[in-house]
Amino acid sequence: xxxxxxxxxxxxxxxxxxxxxxxxPKEIYDVLKExxxxxxxxxxxxxxxxxTKVFTGYRAQHNDVVGPTKxxxxxxxxxxxxxxxxxxxxxxxxxxxxxxxxxxGKGGVICDPRKMSFQELExxxxxxxxxxxxxxxxxxxxxxxxxxxxxxxxxxMLDEYEQIHALDAxxxxxxxxxxxxxxxxxxxxxxxxxxxxxxxxAKQKEIELAEAKVIIQGFxxxxxxxxxxxxxxGATIVGIADANGALYDEKGLDIDYLIDRKDSFGMVxxxxxxxxxxxxxxRKECDILIPAAIESQITNHIASxxxxxxxxxxxxxxxxxxxTDILHQRGILLIPDILASIGxxxxxxFEWVQNxxxxxxxxxxxxxEIETVIGRAFDKVYQLSAxxxxxxxxxxxxxxxxxxxxxxxxxxxx
Numbered sequence: 001x002x003x004x005x006x007x008x009x010x011x012x013x014x015x016x017x018x019x020x021x022x023x024x025p026k027e028i029y030d031v032l033k034e035x036x037x038x039x040x041x042x043x044x045x046x047x048x049x050x051x052t053k054v055f056t057g058y059r060a061q062h063n064d065v066v067g068p069t070k071x072x073x074x075x076x077x078x079x080x081x082x083x084x085x086x087x088x089x090x091x092x093x094x095x096x097x098x099x100x101x102x103x104x105g106k107g108g109v110i111c112d113p114r115k116m117s118f119q120e121l122e123x124x125x126x127x128x129x130x131x132x133x134x135x136x137x138x139x140x141x142x143x144x145x146x147x148x149x150x151x152x153x154x155x156x157m158l159d160e161y162e163q164i165h166a167l168d169a170x171x172x173x174x175x176x177x178x179x180x181x182x183x184x185x186x187x188x189x190x191x192x193x194x195x196x197x198x199x200x201x202a203k204q205k206e207i208e209l210a211e212a213k214v215i216i217q218g219f220x221x222x223x224x225x226x227x228x229x230x231x232x233x234g235a236t237i238v239g240i241a242d243a244n245g246a247l248y249d250e251k252g253l254d255i256d257y258l259i260d261r262k263d264s265f266g267m268v269x270x271x272x273x274x275x276x277x278x279x280x281x282x283r284k285e286c287d288i289l290i291p292a293a294i295e296s297q298i299t300n301h302i303a304s305x306x307x308x309x310x311x312x313x314x315x316x317x318x319x320x321x322x323x324t325d326i327l328h329q330r331g332i333l334l335i336p337d338i339l340a341s342i343g344x345x346x347x348x349x350f351e352w353v354q355n356x357x358x359x360x361x362x363x364x365x366x367x368x369e370i371e372t373v374i375g376r377a378f379d380k381v382y383q384l385s386a387x388x389x390x391x392x393x394x395x396x397x398x399x400x401x402x403x404x405x406x407x408x409x410x411x412x413x414x
Contacts, residue, residue, distance in 0.1 A: 005399045006081040016399035019405060026367070027414040032092075035085050037061040038403025043132035045108065045123045055124060057109040059132045060088035061141050064409040068139055069105035070095070070151070070348070072175075073128070073157075075121075079108035093400030094342045098228055098377045102351050103404070105141050107132070125153045133164055136355075138172040144348045147177030155180055171355035174348040179301050183351040185366035186344075187204040191225045192367065193343020195233075196333050196374045198288065202381060205309050205333055207287050210234030210287040213250070217281060218292030220266050224316065226290065227255045239284055242267050245275030248284050282306065291318040295392045298323045306332060313337035314335075328391035336393040338400065339381055346373050 011355040012033050016248055019029050031162045043055045052139060061378055069089040084106050091104030140385035145154050151330055154175045156241060162169050169182040178184070185192070201336060202209050212235045216223050229238050236252040244267050262268045269275040281289065282302055289308035291298060297317045298306070311327060312335045313319065319327060319334060327334045354360050362370070377399075385395035408414060 007086040011086040011134055014093075014397050015089065018401040021398055022402060022405065024214045024405050025414070028408055031408055031413060032063060032089075032404060035060040035062045035088050036064065036371045037135065038081070038085065039132055039135055040081065040272055041128070043124060043127040043131050045120065045127055046215065046388075047120055048117050049217070049386070055109050055111050055127075056305070057131060058084045058129050059107040059135060059141070060105065061086045061093045062088040062104040062106075063136065063365045063404055063408075064103045064140075065411060065413070066095075066143055067101035067105060068103070068137075070100075070102040070142040070144065070174075070345075070352075072106070073103035073107035073109070073149055074146040074147045075109050075111050075113045075124070076154075077110060077112045079110045090338065091345065092404060093397060094338055094345050096400035096403040097339060097381065097396055098346055098349075098373055099344050099403065100345070102142070102349070105143075106146075106194075107143065114200075121153065122156050125156040126148075128165070129157045129160040135162065136161070136172065138169065138352075143173045149175075151175055151177045151182060155284055169259060170330055171352055174351040174355075176351070181351070181355050183347060184361065185347050185367060185370065186351070187369070188225065189343040189347035190315065191222060191229060191343070192313060192370055193346065193374050194226060194340050195229050195292075195341075195370055197340050198310070198376050199233075199276065200375060200378045200382070201310050201312070201333050201335055202288070207309060210286040212236070213238045213252075213279060213285070214288045214290065215248070215284060216290045216292065217240035217246065218290075218314070219268065220261070223261050223290075223292055224255075224262075224290075226229050227239065228259075228315070231255055235288070238286055240269075241278055241281050242269050245269040246277055246278055246281035247272060248281055251284070259375040263313075268346060288312065290314060292316065292372055296320050300326055303330075304329050306330075308332060310338055315341040324391050324393050334392050335378075336396050337376065339392070339396045342374060342377065343370060345371055 011348050016029050039059045041057045044052050046301050047053050088104045088106035095102040154173050158173045172201045176182040214237050216236050237255050240246040258268050285307040288310045290312045292314040300322040303326040309398040310333045381395045385392045
């Protein structure tokens with residue numbers, strides 16, 4: 001069993017290593033190793049039973065050296081201060097990879113929204129905005145949706161902020177409903193971003209997507225959409241997995257059949273006798289492996305026996321550092337989560353741009369722009385990886401941190 005690494009310690013090591021590889025002095029790391037600002041708030045909420053419950057919330061703003069900070073707000077029972085700090089730093093790196101004019105921000109409230117009523121969630125959403133109102137705004141820190149928050153909660157937050165400040169602040173929150181300035185393309189943003197990276201990776205590995213065999217470990221909403229997108233491009237889905245187990249057929253699975261038969265918990269493998277384990281599926285032969293279910297599941301032991309040409313992380317860091325090095329040495333192209341999952345951030349940026357312009361794009365325009373931004377990001381990371389003979393994860397970190405480091409130096413902060 002590998003030792004669990006603290007999420008903030010891990011992110012700080014990422015930043016330190018990337019800066020050292022780029023030749024920046026320790027003073028730059030001292031500026032970037034912690035968020036410039038962390039606000040901890042207590043939010044009293046009148047519950048439906050008449051009692052008042054006090055929730056703890058956070059907002060971390062990593063660095064505004066290149067522009068306002070930006071990032072999601074999550075409602076989750078396991079939110080911690082260190083996690084919020086680390087995720088804000090991660091958004092900074094993603095903004096650098098995509099060359100967006102933002103630093104990273106992240107917020108969280110310790111709660112379980114699945115056990116709260118609609119009215120209680122509204123009170124908590126509005127209370128969070130009242131608590132952090134002094135440090136947010138379009139030119140300061142821009143909020144967006146995240147885990148267990150949605151467009152309705154963003155609408156409540158927007159309305160609360162506008163009532164406090166008596167101004168149109170539609171450009172200070174993204175992830176809004178369309179009628180309040182949201183953008184087309186939001187729902188498919190992550191999947192479209194993965195597909196853009198995947199197509200470019202396939203081209204580099206001289207793999208025809210129309211002839212590729214793909215395994216998708218994780219068959220929730222994102223995994224199902226990804227399977228459908230890949231099928232549209234002619235790929236054959238030979239393996240899928242859910243929390244119960246995995247299915248594999250070298251001739252291809254009937255994805256429409258499996259999607260139609262998923263139960264209310266997103267499970268389908270329980271309908272089949274003797275499903276495979278997740279580890280068995282990971283070792284099956286394929287051209288493209290998309291592990292989307294469990295963090296750090298690709299250990300050095302598994303990495304040594306993978307039979308894929310491309311591995312795509314989709315939001316969870318599936319491969320350990322040692323496994324990442326092994327995959328690189330074996331010539332397996334790993335697209336790391338920090339690059340593959342930037343679609344949501346990019347489309348959130350597009351919403352901010354449209355709000356500022358007061359001009360809203362067609363869905364075709366959004367797809368065209370996301371192709372440009374993410375395609376350019378992938379190409380930069382791949383070229384650095386190939387030029388320096390380093391893995392794509394390290395190359396992503398180096399691209400991500402470089403913009404902040406350069407801006408810090410030009411501003412004379414160090």
